[in-house]
Amino acid sequence: MTVNVEVAKAQHNESMVLLEWKSLTVSVQSYRLWKWPTKEPCEAQQILKDATGAVQSGDLVAVMGASGSGKTTLLAAVSMRMMADVTGSVLINGRIVSQTQMKRLSGFVPQFDIAISSLTVREHLTFVSKLKGVRLATTRRVIDELNLGKCEFTRISHLSGGERKKVNLAGELLTEPDMLFCDEPTTGLDSFSALSVMNTLRRLAVDCGKIVICTIHHPTSHIFECFTDIVLVKKGEIYYQGRTLESSAFFASINCPLPLNCNPGDHYFKLVCDYDQDDYSGDENRFNEQKIVRVSHIENIAKKCSTVEYGESVLTKILNSNFQNACWLTQLRLLLHRSLLDSIRNLREYVIVMVLFLASSITISALYFHITPTSQTAIQDIRGALFLMVCELLYTLGYTVFYVFPQELPLLRREVGERMYRLSAYYAHKALLTVPKAFFESFLYVGIVYACVQFSTGFATYIGIATVCSVAGLLAVAYGYLLSCLTGSMELSIEYANIIFLLYGLLGGLYLNIQAFPISKYFSFFFFASEGASVYYWRTVGNITCDQVGNTTCLADGYAVLEDYSYGTTLDTVYFNYLLLAAELLVVHFLAYLSLRRFVNGIGFY
Template sequence: MGPSGCGKTTLLNALSRRGRVTAGEVRYGESGSLWSKKLKRKVALVEQDDCLFPMLTVREQIRYSAALRLPSLSPKEREDRAQALIETLRLDKCAETAVGDSSVVEKRGVSGGERKRLSIALQLLTLPALLFCDEPTSGLDSSITLSVVEALKDLTRITGVTVVCSIHQPSSQVFALFDKLILLNKGEALYQGPTLEAANRFATLGLPCPATFGHAEWLLEALVLERFGEVELDALRAEHGVAAFAPFARHTGAAAASAPDEKLPWLAQVRVLVSRCWKVAKGSLWSYELATLQLVIGLLEGLLFARIGYAEEDAAIRFRACFIIVVKSMFFPMLNALPVIPTSEVLLRKELAVGAYSLSAWFMPATTIPLLPDFINAAVNFVPMYWIAGVADDAGAFFLSTCAIICTIICFQSIGYVFSIVSGRRSGSVTMVFMSFCFLFSGVFAPLDKIALPWIGYLNPLFYATCFVAQSVFLQGTSYEQDDASKPPKTRDEVLNDANLYTPAGVCAAVLLGVAVLVRLLAFLLLQRKMRRVLLVQTAVHDEVPSAPKHAATVTVQAEPSPKLQPGLAGAVSANVEAV
C-alpha cells in the first residue's frame, strides 16, 4: 500500500516478472529458484484493467481458457475445475450471463466486481502458488470492493494460494482483511509486518492515529503530507528497509520444478481458437442495417448501368461497372481490417504472457473469420447489381466474377492488417493514401502506357482485380459494333487490349492471392516482432540456482489441502524475493 507513484505496480511487476529486466534478481521458493518456464505456471498476475470478451458468458470465458491452458486434463476435469472456481469466487448467479461492455450502457453485462472476480478466476485455472493483483479494487464502489477482497481472502483459506495485492486507499473493513502489509513511499519500504500493527508502530514514532481516522487513511496521510522527520524515516528504513533482512539461505532442489510444462498441440490450439473466434464474431456477421445499405447501393448501381448493350460506347460503360465492382471489394474490407488487430492486442498480450497459445495459432482464425462479414455484404451488393445491369448474362461469367471479388477482398483485407500494425493510430490516413494510389493508377482514368511511369500501375493490386473482373464479364465470342458502320465490329480481345486489361484471369488471380499470402506473412512477422517487444513475461530459463543475493525477504504461508480445486496449491508455499 502507498500513495500514487510510490512504486506499487513496479514492485508487483518485478515480483511477477513483468517487463524488461534491467538489474537484480527475483528468487522463489525455499530453493531460491530463478524464473523459468515451469515457474511461470505457478505465478499469476491479475492486471488492473479487466480485458475480457464482451460476447462470451462468464462460464464460456473460463471454459475456453481452461481448454487452452490445461491440456493434460480431461474435458470433465476441466469442467469440474471451472465449476469449482465459479463457486469459490461467487460467480454462480452470473455464470450464464454475457460479460458485456461496461463502457456501453446498452451492452452492459456483469457488474464491475463480477468482472474482477472473473479475471481472478482465469488466472487461478493453473493453480498458481502466487497470485499478484494490481489494484483489484480500482474503480469499484465500497460494497463491491469489499466483496472482491473477501473473495480473495476466501481463496487463501480454501486453496492455499498466496495473494499479494497492491491497493491505494482501502476502507477500514477492507484494510483489516489483509494479513500483512508492505507500506511503500517514494520507492522505499517503510513498514513490513502485520497489517493491524502498522498504526501502532507509527504511534511509537509520535504519530498516533486520531480517533476520527481509519488506520489506512492515517498511514497514507502521514506519508503524503510528510509528517515524518528524517529521524523517524531513518528509524523506519533501518527496521523495514533492505538492510533489515537476513542473508538469503541457499537450499538445494527446485520448488517450481514440479509444475508441468504443459502446451496444447498447435492444431488443437487452432481448433479451440477457431471455436472461440466464431462464438465471439457470429453476433456481428449479419447486420440488417449494413445489409440494407449494401442492397440499396447494389440496386442503385444496377439501375445506373441497366442492361448494358454491345455497342462501341457500351464497352467503356462495362469497364466502369467492372471498376465499381472491385472498388467496393477493396474499400470496405481494407477499412474493416484496420481495427481487428489493435482491438485484440491487449488480450492477446495477456494470453501470450501466460503461454495459453502460440501467436501463429491465434493469427489464423483471428484474421480469417473477419472475412465472412465482408463476403456476405459483397454478395448482398453484387448479386442485384450484376443481373440488373446485365454486366454479363452468363452464369459462368457470374461465378468467375465472384471468384475475382473473393480474391480482391482477401488481398486488400491482408493489406489493411499490415497498415494497422505498422501505422497504429495513423492507419486510417495511410490507408486513404494507399487507396488514392490504387484509384489513380488502376488504368481506368488514364491508360497505363500513357502515364509518366507506366510500370507503376503494375504494382497496383487494384489493376489486377479490375483485369480479373473484365476478363470475366467480357465474354468470349462477343463483339462490339463500331460507330462507323463501314468498320467491322471489335472483338472481345481487341476491346480488352485497347483498355490495357489483357492480363489473363488466371494470372490476375495468382497475383492477388500471392500478394495476400505475402502480405499476411508480413503482417504476422510484424505482429510477432511487436509482441516480443511489448510482451510482459520474460522467458529466460535458469537451470541452476546461482549464489543468492545479499539481502532477500522471505514470506512463508501454511495452507490446508483444498477441498475444491484438487492438490497443487496445498502445503507450505515459500517465496523468497530480492528486496526492491
C-alpha cells in the first residue's frame, strides 16, 4: 500500500508545473510625428516594470487592475507572446525556456473572437487540429469536455458570446497545454455566460491540474470565488500576489479591511485604482503599508515556489521533442479549403457585388452598342470602348482587394504567431485564389461588352482579349495587395491607389504618346491590357473606308490604327508582354509578401 502511495505521489510530482517570471520589463519605442529640427532620439517607454511572480499547477489566477495598468502586457510577456523589447526571464520548473518551448506548453486565448465566422464549430476545430497535427479523436474529446456538441454544426457567427469563448478555448486545448493564458474571458458576456466560462476554466485548473491565468475586469462575487489566486497590477507594476482566501485577512491587517457585504473583486480593484493616494511622501503610514504589501508579495511567491515538488522527466521530454506541424503543401491545401468554404458561405454577398460590378459593363455596352469599324469615325468609338472596358475592369479588380489583409491581420498575426502555418503559405493561398476569380470576372465582363458592342471579328478575338485582360487583372490585384500590405489600411491604400493607378492609366496609350515612355509604360497593367486587346482586335480588321477630307490622317486598316497608337502590330508583341507580365507579377507579389511580414511581425502581441 505504501509503495502505491509513493508511486502515485511520484506521478503527481512529475505532472506538476511551476511557472515563474522574474524582473520582466517591457519597453516600447515612442515615435514623434515630426523629428525636425531636433535630433534627440526617442526615449523608450516602460509599460511593464520589474514584474515578478509565480504560479503552479491547479491555480486559477485573476490578474486585476485598471484599464491601461498593464494586465494584458503582463499576460503576453509571461506567455512569451510579446513582440517587443522584453527583459527578464520566464522559468518552468526552474528552467529558462525559449519562446518556441513556451508555445508547446501553453495556449493563449485572446480577448476578442478571432476565427472565420462563416465556419461551423467542427470545421474550425478540424482545421486547427490538422494544422497542429492533432488527432481527430482529441478534437472529439475537447468538444465533449466543453459541452460544444449541441452547437458542433452551427456557424460561429450564430453562436452566443459564451459559446464563442468556449470555441476559442477549445482551439487551444487541442494540444493539451499545461498552461492557459486567457485575456479577459468574460468581456462582453452576461453574468450567467461569464460564470459558465469561469466554471469551465476552474475545472481545467483544479480538476485537470493546469495553470490558468486570466485578466479580468470587475468580476462578480460568484466569479471571484472561482479564483485561487489574485495578482493586482498598478501602473505597470505588480502591486500584490497572494492566495484568494488569505488576501482578505492580509489587507485587513494593514487597515484595508473588506467592507461588509462588499464584493471582494470590487474591493481589490479599488485598491489598485485609487491613484489619488499614490504620493506617499507626506504620509508615513501609507508608505509603510506599501512596504508591507511588497514584502508580503515576495513572501507569497517564495512560499509558492518552496511548496511545489515537481519532476523533470516529462517536462524535459516535451521541451526536447521535435514537434512537427503540417508540411507547407498541407498548410496551403487547408488554407485554400477554408477560404473556399468561407466564399461559398458568403455567396450571396458575392452575387450582389458582381451585379454592381457588371453594371458598368452594361453601361459601356449601351454607350457603344452596335459599333463596327467601317469608317474613320468609328475608329475613335472602338478605341474608347476597348480602353474604357479595360480601365473599368482593372480598376475594379485592383480596388476590391484593399480590405483583405487589414481585415484579416488580427487572425493572421495570431495563427502565424502560434506557428499554425507559415506566412508564405498564407500569402500563396491568397494569391492563388485570385487567379480563378480574375479569369472568371474578366471573361464575363469582356463577354458582355463584346457581345453588345458587336465586335465582328470572331470568337478567337474574344478569347484573346479576355485572356490578356485576365492576366493584366492579376497584376492589378498584385499591386492592390502591395499597397494594402505597405499601408496596412484600406483607407490609405485607396488614397495611394488613386494617384498610382491614375499615372498607370495615363500610360495606357489613349491619353499620352507612349513612345515618349519606352520603359515606364511596362509598369502599367493598363498598357499591357490595352495593347493586348488592341492587337487582338485591330489585326483582324481589314479595309477601313477613308471618308475624311482635308488634312486628317486616313487609317486604312487595323495595322495603321495600331501604329497610330504606337502599339505593336503582331502577336509576338503580346507574347513578349505575357513574359513581362509574369515577371512583374512575381516581383510585385514578393514585395507585397515582404511588406506583409513586416506588419505580422510588428510590435505588440497576438
